[in-house]
Amino acid sequence: MIYLHSKNNTAHGEISHQRPFISKVITNSNLPFPLRASYALRWHGSTEALPQGFGLVLISSGKACPDRDAGNGLTNIVRLAPELDYLKEHDVIKFQPADCGINVLYRHEANSNAFLVTERCNSFCIMCSQPPRDINDHYLVDDMLEALPLIHSETHEICITGGEPTLWGDDFIQMIRASETHLPRTSLHILSNGRNFKNLDLAIKVAAVKHHDLMIGIPLYADYSQLHDYIVQADNAFDDTLRGILNLKRCRVPVEIRVVIHRENYHRLPQLAEFITRNLLFVDHVALMGLEIRGFAKSNLDAIWIDPYDYRNELAEAIDTLARSRMRVSLYNHPLCVIPEPVRRFAVKSISDWKNDFLNECQNCNSKQECGGFFSSNLTKTSDHIKAL
Amino acid sequence: MSRLGKKFRLPQAFDQAVPGQYWMLPCRFVNLDDNRYVLTNEVGEHLVVTRPQLEQFVRKTVSFHGDFYHDLKSKHFLIDDDSNVAVDLLALKYRTKAQQISQFTALHLFVVSLRCDYTCQYCQVSRQTDDKLAYDMSQETADRALEFVFRSPSPAIKIEFQGGEPLLNFPLIQYVVDQAKRINENHDKNIQFVITTNLSLLTDDILSFCLAHDICLSTSLDGPQDLHNLNRPRPGRNGYQLTVEGIRKAQAVLGRDKVGALMTTTEASLPRVREIIDTYLSLGMDAIFLRALSPYGFAVKTGQAYKYDVDRWFEFYKEGLNYVLEINRQGYPFVELYASMIINKIFSPFGTGYVDLQSPSGMAISAIVYNYDGDIYASDEARMLAEMGDKKFRLGSVHHDSYEDVILSDTVLDTLEATLSESLPMCNDCGFLPYCGTEPVYHHATQGDAVGHKATSGFCSKNMKIFRYLFTLLEDDPEARKILLSWVRP
Numbered sequence: 073m074i075y076l077h078s079k080n081n082t083a084h085g086e087i088s089h090q091r092p093f094i095s096k097v098i099t100n101s102n103l104p105f106p107l108r109a110s111y112a113l114r115w116h117g118s119t120e121a122l123p124q125g126f127g128l129v130l131i132s133s134g135k136a137c138p139d140r141d142a143g144n145g146l147t148n149i150v151r152l153a154p155e156l157d158y159l160k161e162h163d164v165i166k167f168q169p170a171d172c173g174i175n176v177l178y179r180h181e182a183n184s185n186a187f188l189v190t191e192r193c194n195s196f197c198i199m200c201s202q203p204p205r206d207i208n209d210h211y212l213v214d215d216m217l218e219a220l221p222l223i224h225s226e227t228h229e230i231c232i233t234g235g236e237p238t239l240w241g242d243d244f245i246q247m248i249r250a251s252e253t254h255l256p257r258t259s260l261h262i263l264s265n266g267r268n269f270k271n272l273d274l275a276i277k278v279a280a281v282k283h284h285d286l287m288i289g290i291p292l293y294a295d296y297s298q299l300h301d302y303i304v305q306a307d308n309a310f311d312d313t314l315r316g317i318l319n320l321k322r323c324r325v326p327v328e329i330r331v332v333i334h335r336e337n338y339h340r341l342p343q344l345a346e347f348i349t350r351n352l353l354f355v356d357h358v359a360l361m362g363l364e365i366r367g368f369a370k371s372n373l374d375a376i377w378i379d380p381y382d383y384r385n386e387l388a389e390a391i392d393t394l395a396r397s398r399m400r401v402s403l404y405n406h407p408l409c410v411i412p413e414p415v416r417r418f419a420v421k422s423i424s425d426w427k428n429d430f431l432n433e434c435q436n437c438n439s440k441q442e443c444g445g446f447f448s449s450n451l452t453k454t455s456d457h458i459k460a461l
Numbered sequence: 462m463s464r465l466g467k468k469f470r471l472p473q474a475f476d477q478a479v480p481g482q483y484w485m486l487p488c489r490f491v492n493l494d495d496n497r498y499v500l501t502n503e504v505g506e507h508l509v510v511t512r513p514q515l516e517q518f519v520r521k522t523v524s525f526h527g528d529f530y531h532d533l534k535s536k537h538f539l540i541d542d543d544s545n546v547a548v549d550l551l552a553l554k555y556r557t558k559a560q561q562i563s564q565f566t567a568l569h570l571f572v573v574s575l576r577c578d579y580t581c582q583y584c585q586v587s588r589q590t591d592d593k594l595a596y597d598m599s600q601e602t603a604d605r606a607l608e609f610v611f612r613s614p615s616p617a618i619k620i621e622f623q624g625g626e627p628l629l630n631f632p633l634i635q636y637v638v639d640q641a642k643r644i645n646e647n648h649d650k651n652i653q654f655v656i657t658t659n660l661s662l663l664t665d666d667i668l669s670f671c672l673a674h675d676i677c678l679s680t681s682l683d684g685p686q687d688l689h690n691l692n693r694p695r696p697g698r699n700g701y702q703l704t705v706e707g708i709r710k711a712q713a714v715l716g717r718d719k720v721g722a723l724m725t726t727t728e729a730s731l732p733r734v735r736e737i738i739d740t741y742l743s744l745g746m747d748a749i750f751l752r753a754l755s756p757y758g759f760a761v762k763t764g765q766a767y768k769y770d771v772d773r774w775f776e777f778y779k780e781g782l783n784y785v786l787e788i789n790r791q792g793y794p795f796v797e798l799y800a801s802m803i804i805n806k807i808f809s810p811f812g813t814g815y816v817d818l819q820s821p822s823g824m825a826i827s828a829i830v831y832n833y834d835g836d837i838y839a840s841d842e843a844r845m846l847a848e849m850g851d852k853k854f855r856l857g858s859v860h861h862d863s864y865e866d867v868i869l870s871d872t873v874l875d876t877l878e879a880t881l882s883e884s885l886p887m888c889n890d891c892g893f894l895p896y897c898g899t900e901p902v903y904h905h906a907t908q909g910d911a912v913g914h915k916a917t918s919g920f921c922s923k924n925m926k927i928f929r930y931l932f933t934l935l936e937d938d939p940e941a942r943k944i945l946l947s948w949v950r951p
């Protein structure tokens with residue numbers, strides 16, 4: 073598990089920042105002076121001779137440091153918490169002068185970088201890993217817009233997630249536009265419940281950005297309205313989401329359908345697959361996903377947990393149906409050993425590296441390299457059928 | 462069972478439907494056997510239900526939160542107060558099924574010569590003569606026909622060369638291919654070519670031309686040597702040998718998927734379906750089309766078409782299909798094409814390009830025929846009928862009529878109207894309608910009416926038997942279901 077946030081950093085000397093400081097991490101201590109103020113230098117050299125003029129100088133947790141209070145004239149020196157020692161060239165961070173906290177907004181080494189742009193949501197899914205909070209968090213949008221120009225231009229993919237990102241309306245469009253402007257070679261993956269796209273105008277606006285490689289991932293949890301609406305705890309969500317998908321595809325915006333599987337919906341999985349092939353054959357990808365035991369999924373775990381082994385037949389049938397219709401199908405968050413052999417080839421290592429872990433049993437497994445393993449948060453509740461292959 | 466946290470509401474809180482109150486969406490049913498019915502909706506989704514289930518559905522007594530209720534709802538047989546997106550989805554599905562109608566006509570058959578080196582007893586149209594001028598298509602005719610081809614809105618165009626034996630007029634094939642490609646530079650359509658030939662005149666030069674222009678070959682192969690030669694007599698009695706050699710040679714040069722074969726069923730074929738299939742297998746074919754003999758042309762004159770009735774043909778078909786399934790069970794993927802087209806109609810949201818399984822019929826809008834003399838026919842069957850003296854389905858001539866005259870002719874429009882299954886007596890109430898089609902020329906030829914009387918129609922009775930058989934397999938034989946589903950190619 074990799075931590076993306078820590079307050080256990082310590083300032084040495086004076087901190088000149090009055091407001092949060094978003095910057096790119098670099099290692100070039102010879103940077104021309106006028107540029108230095110906007111960068112965070114990751115410094116591995118001697119703490120006797122600290123370079124001057126940088127927005128921040130980040131030194132490793134283990135390093136001896138100049139006396140904190142000495143009036144030695146040093147400014148903006150921060151000794152990192154051990155869990156942030158990994159920070160490297162090209163990473164992008166947000167520094168909070170108030171408590172010396174650091175949020176890692178972008179990790180260059182990560183297989184995917186997600187921007188949570190709001191915690192607000194118009195649904196309330198029973199297994200939500202990011203429980204909605206009705207707060208004013210517009211600063212998250214500003215952070216993303218500020219970070220985008222700092223992100224390495226060869227980044228493979230970034231993700232906008234929430235909460236429900238479309239709640240920002242025109243700012244939502246602005247985030248897509250800025251992603252295209254600053255990262256013209258990076259794919260953009262957006263996670264939305266799709267409901268707001270029932271307004272064709274919003275779909276048209278997304279399409280009008282003409283992002284070169286955009287995919288909107290939208291959850292569909294059941295093949296009929298009552299069950300889907302109950303799972304997302306919102307009336308008419310099924311109809312809204314479907315109309316949203318139709319509108320997006322009408323505007324030729326790529327759409328992915330995401331199905332989280334749990335005890336409330338596993339038994340309709342084959343019918344849902346059939347529903348998708350009959351009604352939504354034109355979507356670009358279908359992802360079938362195991363539970364991430366965080367947030368509501370954790371607090372509701374007893375009510376919604378099912379051992380993936382116990383739905384393996386429904387899963388295999390659903391994948392068969394989708395694949396037979398030539399749909400692109402992926403299976404996320406499922407340990408290989410509990411998936412029926414014929415559909416293992418659809419399993420994808422999808423868990424972001426920073427929250428990915430394995431069990432002891434896995435150490436002896438020949439398939440560990442190919443296996444997606446577990447969410448770190450899931451290690452306390454795993455299938456009873458984990459068995460080294 | 463554990464409950465969700467207090468913040469969460471129960472399923473009932475999100476259900477706006479009233480128990481026992483739902484609306485049936487347009488659907489049809491037909492009995493499958495003594496206990497079961499096939500229920501289908503307007504866009505071809507289906508459920509196989511028991512008699513009591515069917516009654517519950519119609520009487521609106523389906524148990525409100527049972528799986529059957531959800532199946533009916535999910536497959537758009539009913540709609541309730543909780544959701545109305547079904548109507549949007551149905552509209553979209555209907556449009557998808559019918560989409561090909563707006564993109565008429567994909568298949569253009571060029572009869573480049575009526576001459577043939579064979580003397581098949583059932584052949585409807587061929588001529589034995591050396592008089593090239595009388596029965597070969599001319600360049601002028603081909604040019605005019607190509608003008609028609611490129612008027613068609615279809616983004617994909619297939620030109621199929623037919624005969625007689627089209628290779629007897631190979632120079633014209635070369636001419637048409639070159640011209641079509643040249644004209645297509647301004648149209649940018651996906652264009653493909655097929656030559657339907659008995660292969661006896663196949664040469665290395667012809668094969669290299671096919672290779673260079675990505676042309677497929679389709680031939681006739683009726684089964685083992687004695688059967689093939691009996692059905693397809695040729696001076697020298699070496700038809701089978703020539704065909705098999707031709708197939709092998711063509712497969713070697715063009716690749717297996719570029720060489721297909723079609724069989725014709727005759728009285729003599731009926732007891733021999735396994736041998737026929739074995740012949741296809743041994744030639745490395747991956748599919749067979751078990752066809753019924755059409756009742757036109759010389760076939761009618763020689764009495765061939767009526768020698769066996771639908772029941773006997775169906776036994777032949779069933780035995781063949783079972784054998785094909787057995788081959789698949791043994792681990793070799795092999796397809797029966799008629800079943801495959803029906804299975805695709807059952808399981809895919811798209812329509813079919815196969816003329817006889819469309820509503821309205823694909824005559825003229827899926828396939829159109831340019832005869833050697835420039836006459837235009839609505840289908841190959843229509844051309845055969847004309848050879849027997851009945852020109853009912855002749856649409857005009859490339860020499861005298863404009864494209865608009867032909868496509869908007871009364872013959873085309875009346876036929877379309879007469880072949881909308883949704884408005885035909887009996888079909889209109891038939892649960893198999895979404896998977897079926899119409900064959901106006903067949904009904905005209907056998908019943909004197911393009912609409913026809915389905916209760917006595919061989920076409921209807923043949924299809925009903927096949928539909929029932931396929932649905933029974935799908936429901937009762939999981940292994941067969943798996944194989945049949947593997948034939949779905951959306």
Ligand code: SF4
Pocket residue numbers: 407408409410430431433434437438439440443444445458459460461
């Ligand atoms: S034992 Fe561990 S590594 Fe191996 S397949 Fe199972 S979960 Fe994956």
Ligand code: SF4
Pocket residue numbers: 882887888889891892893894897898915920921922924925
């Ligand atoms: S032809 Fe027969 S099987 Fe086909 S739709 Fe009409 S009544 Fe049904």
